Amino acid sequence: MTEATSATPAPDALAGVLADAPFVRLVATDDGDALAAAGLLARALRATGTPFQARVARDPVPADVDDGVAVAVGVDRGPHAIPGTGRPASTAAFAVARALGVEPDPVVALAGVVAAGSVPGADGSGDALDAAERAGRVERRPGVALPVAGGDGGADAAPSRSEALAASTLALTRYSGDPAGARDALDPLGLPADPDADDRRRFASLVAVDAVDGDDASERAASAAERALRPYATDGPFETVGGYADVLDALAAEAPGTGIALALASDPDPSLRTAALDAWHRHGLAAHRALDDATVGRHDGCVVARVDAPPTVLPTVARLARDFRSPEPVAVALDEGAGRLAALATEPVGLGDACRTAAGEVGGDGWGSPARGGIAVEPDGPGESDVTAALAALREAI
Structure with missing residues (x-):
């Protein structure tokens, strides 16, 4: 089946279709942007009382739905789609949810934007960023975009800072995939469990330099690493918007069932958050080690x-x-x-x-x-x- 390249449909048009649908089947591509977009649409459908089903597939084919509507997310296929071409699918889903009369979670939308390779506020995500800032849900600060705060040496079950840095796929450094190497790189910084702005700047400087260091680093490395720097801290289930994006991207490929559950949960319980972090951590380490x-x-x-x-x-x-x-x-x-x-x-x-x-x-x-x-x-x-x-x-x- 061939891919299409039509423009993203007008939010009002798709919202009108969804508003009249007795049942909606959402099928998303296996990436973090499409997963976030599917979550935004599913939450909006739940808020409006419309029954739905959501799943992830590597090559979505929207199946016929008797007396219902099928929506492909992340690919332009079928009569109703949010393709993610031209702008992230999550920004279009955010607009569709608003057109349905629902106020969508802007942090999920921004996480989808980062997962799509963009940055909050760009590529049509200005409305989501404005909503998040007005609600006091995000704050830009120095540092590195990780899903956990992770001070090393604590008893927290979440990955430590060095473990999180080694697993992050928002950057590629000499210690990516190597928690012990990341710990050795961080030790000279002496970062406390609760770092201040200066501590975070030193952390960000280390990662920024290491991401472009080495003969094999490409010219794109510096711009690619920007997604990992000066993150938006958030009150969501993870420490930063970028860290949330990294988790969604890993789950879409590694544990799509957990990914759907996370995208649907407005307040994930500790067991779901732990399962998501575990899958993300395994995925990130495996990817880095494979490339190494x-x-x-x-x-x-x-x-x-x-x-x-x-x-x-x-x-x-x-x-x-x-x-x-x-x-x-x-x-x-x-x-x-x-x-x-x-x-x-x-x-x-x-x-x-x-x-x-x-x-x-x-x-x-x-x-x-x-x-x-x-x-x-x-x-x-x-x-x-x-x-x-x-x-x-x-x-x-x-």
């Missing part, structure tokens, strides 16, 4: 990181490579043994369609949207079922 052990090669138009990693972390590995290591506009994370690859582009280039075409040439499955995609083949399947052949076809297509 990768064999990286540069080709015309893309960089390929050959890894041995769980399929759920491949999109994150590709994103880290794209943002911090790739001089090319497309990054691919390839696991030859598993017959899987994930690809991300810096801007919409028809990547999903390219993955479908390339996969079709080797008898595999391809999926994606204009700026992200994936391919899966059976390593021992019949004929030329080879992910390396699919990669070659993909490189030709892009």
